[in-house]
Amino acid sequence: DQQVKQNSPSLSVQEGRISILNCDYTNSMFDYFLWYKKYPAEGPTFLISISSIKDKNEDGRFTVFLNKSAKHLSLHIVPSQPGDSAVYFCAVLGGTSYGKLTFGQGTILTVHP
Amino acid sequence: GAVVSQHPSRVICKSGTSVKIECRSLDFQATTMFWYRQFPKQSLMLMATSNEGSKATYEQGVEKDKFLINHASLTLSTLTVTSAHPEDSSFYICSAPAGGVDTQYFGPGTRLTVL
Numbered sequence: 347d348q349q350v351k352q353n354s355p356s357l358s359v360q361e362g363r364i365s366i367l368n369c370d371y372t373n374s375m376f377d378y379f380l381w382y383k384k385y386p387a388e389g390p391t392f393l394i395s396i397s398s399i400k401d402k403n404e405d406g407r408f409t410v411f412l413n414k415s416a417k418h419l420s421l422h423i424v425p426s427q428p429g430d431s432a433v434y435f436c437a438v439l440g441g442t443s444y445g446k447l448t449f450g451q452g453t454i455l456t457v458h459p
Numbered sequence: 460g461a462v463v464s465q466h467p468s469r470v471i472c473k474s475g476t477s478v479k480i481e482c483r484s485l486d487f488q489a490t491t492m493f494w495y496r497q498f499p500k501q502s503l504m505l506m507a508t509s510n511e512g513s514k515a516t517y518e519q520g521v522e523k524d525k526f527l528i529n530h531a532s533l534t535l536s537t538l539t540v541t542s543a544h545p546e547d548s549s550f551y552i553c554s555a556p557a558g559g560v561d562t563q564y565f566g567p568g569t570r571l572t573v574l
Binding site for chain 1: 463465491493501502503504505508550552554556562563564565566567568570
């Protein structure tokens with residue numbers, strides 16, 4: 347049972363445009379949501395997070411939106427840059443397991459110059 | 460940010476041998492560390508939670524006798540894959556929380572290939 351789903355395996359965007367990455371979750375007990383960026387053969391790098399008491403968090407070019415009623419979060423990157431090309435994972439924290447991160451399947455973002 | 464290292468970065472071994480992977484927090488102490496596994500084109504799956512001074516907690520379906528975890532100090536956790544088989548070939552990643560469980564730093568990963 348996949349508790350965290352990223353339904354788009356890949357996304358292709360032109361440089362300078364907005365990239366929107368989506369993530370759905372099933373457990374309303376999750377209380378913290380994170381986005382990670384990952385390159386092949388490397389560990390994930392933390393990007394941005396949001397707690398369940400908020401609906402938006404912004405950090406530079408990255409904004410995460412949380413819609414609790416829909417159990418949906420999204421990551422907006424604007425403007426997109428070629429260096430943003432990587433695999434993006436959403437992850438959730440909380441529920442019954444302390445400190446346990448549950449990851450989505452990942453979305454491969456390609457930003458074309 | 461905090462730094463987590465892993466050693467080795469890549470290892471190739473013969474079937475039936477054991478392989479040890481180290482995870483170190485370089486500039487902070489971690490009483491808890493997490494071990495993940497990622498198969499090609501799949502998500503990261505939590506295998507176990509490593510606890511300093513006590514036994515590791517394993518996720519459902521992960522064999523504790525096959526994946527031995529030792530949290531020897533506040534900066535070191537080791538994962539030993541015992542009697543490795545080709546199906547154990549994967550990318551193993553550790554993480555450690557720094558300043559709270561919502562801030563986890565990941566190591567660079569270890570690529571294990573079992574022939």
